[in-house]
Amino acid sequence: MLLLIPGPVTTDARVKAAMAQDYAPWDNDFRETYRQVCDSVLRVAQGVAGEHTALALPGCGHFAVEAAIRTFVPPGGRLLAPSTGAYAARLQKLAGDAGRVAVPLFVGATERVDPQAVAAALEQDPTLTHLALVYSETGSGICHDVPELARIAHALGRRVIVDAVSAFGALPLDLSTLPAVDAVVLTANKCLEGLPGAAFVVARVDSLEANRGNAGSWSLDLSDIYQHTLVPNAGPRFTPPAPTLAALAVALDLFWQEGRQARLARYTANMRTLYDGVSELGLTPYLPPALQGPIVVNVHAPDAPTWNLQLFVDALKRRGYVLSNFYNTEPPTFRVGCIGAFGAEQMQLAVDAMGGALRDIGITRERTGAPRFFPQPLIA
Incomplete structure (x- = not known):
């Protein structure tokens, strides 16, 4: 998990x-x-x-x-x-x-x-x-x-x-x-x-x-x-x-x-993979790229009649990934952590699982395929 x-x-x-x-x-x-x-x-x-x-x-x-x-x-x-x-x-x-x-x-x-x-x-x-x-x-x-x-x-x-x-x-x-x-x-x-x-x-x-x-x-x-x-x-x-x-x-x-800078670079890669990945799923990150930090990405709750955060969390957990089951912002967003002992490849698998979890609760979106531009450096 x-x-x-x-x-x-x-x-x-x-x-x-x-x-x-x-x-x-x-x-x-x-x-x-x-x-x-x-x-x-x-x-x-x-x-x-x-x-x-x-x-x-x-x-x-x-x-x-x-x-x-x-x-x-x-x-x-x-x-x-x-x-x-x-x-x-x-x-x-x-x-x-x-x-x-x-x-x-x-x-x-x-x-x-x-x-x-x-x-x-x-x-x-x-x-x-x-x-x-x-x-x-x-x-x-x-x-x-x-x-x-x-x-x-x-x-x-x-x-x-x-x-x-x-x-x-x-x-x-x-x-x-x-x-x-x-x-x-x-x-x-x-x-x-x-x-x-x-x-x-x-x-x-x-x-x-x-x-x-x-x-x-x-x-x-x-x-x-x-x-x-x-x-x-x-x-x-x-x-x-x-x-x-x-x-x-x-x-x-x-x-x-590993070193602090390498750890930050790994988390930043996790964040970028997640940010672009949820965007391709048709979801909208809470922050624009220029403000997005490397620790956690908040994502706007889908505007769909079948959306339910707990059902989404449960569906994702069945696929091996755990999310927070509460909102911290107004409007409501769910947050995804980019830190921990894993890298961008695992984050991409998590994004794929999110797409599956959305389908499980009856939400399908067209992929946008639009990569996001992040200023360099993000935080050194």
Whole structure:
């Protein structure tokens, strides 16, 4: 079964195999695996040893996003949060429920964040201490220029929190050149091609030291997690998802063998195969090619009386492919992930299966045969 969702993703057999045994979280061998995983995540972010640290948490990306907001934004603090889609809305809710004020900045559903609009908003409101950004908005498929936006925030004396959950390991990120970024949030089960259950925050050490006591939650206090790492021979603070982390150690080895740019190129090839393929089926992608990111492609629901998303998902699953069975956009679109341990040939087979699934539910379309033009480079 191939997962065509933007996480959890299809994984390499070697990654799955690492889950097939039990691990003692405080065993010295596992402590070493734990430290190696954190060090490797830090390397992927191009963090600077002593200046940045990678901190592991159990759970999904939302846990780590909330931990970053609670740790680095004081209670009652205000952060600018561009409204880029479903996951930006979740970030805003997490901030509000944590007693912080997320100030939205309107962004069109099919637009990238405007750097000039961000600069103007920060300049007009000096109470905004942070900028919170979603790098790859899987609700729409748009990837935003986080490095450029972080540089703008730095020039204006603001701090930055980045939700890079579906971007980390594929899209460019060099923390050594982005001093305003306090935190980058990621998970094991997206572009790193690990399994679900572990989240991480790559954070600035000086910001962790300066914001001790903010969190109001022991479980989500990144400063406290960091202090625990300073204990000699430290392992996890609380019981971790040990099999997930052991599998991630293998996935990270495979990541370094492939390289970030090659992985991004593979995902981009998957996206282009999918984008052109669904167009040939007579379907319409949600985004124009110039805005389409390499992580997920949203496709307009067919305007046909027999269309039913769940029936389509079920028909496709019978053919060996799994899609998300919910909508994230208005108008309704179904989303197809381009990430995971597979390539363009498998994506073409998936497109063929989609055509079969459409026929199964009574929808037939003439193929357009019109290839799409993608600007070069898409995202390097």
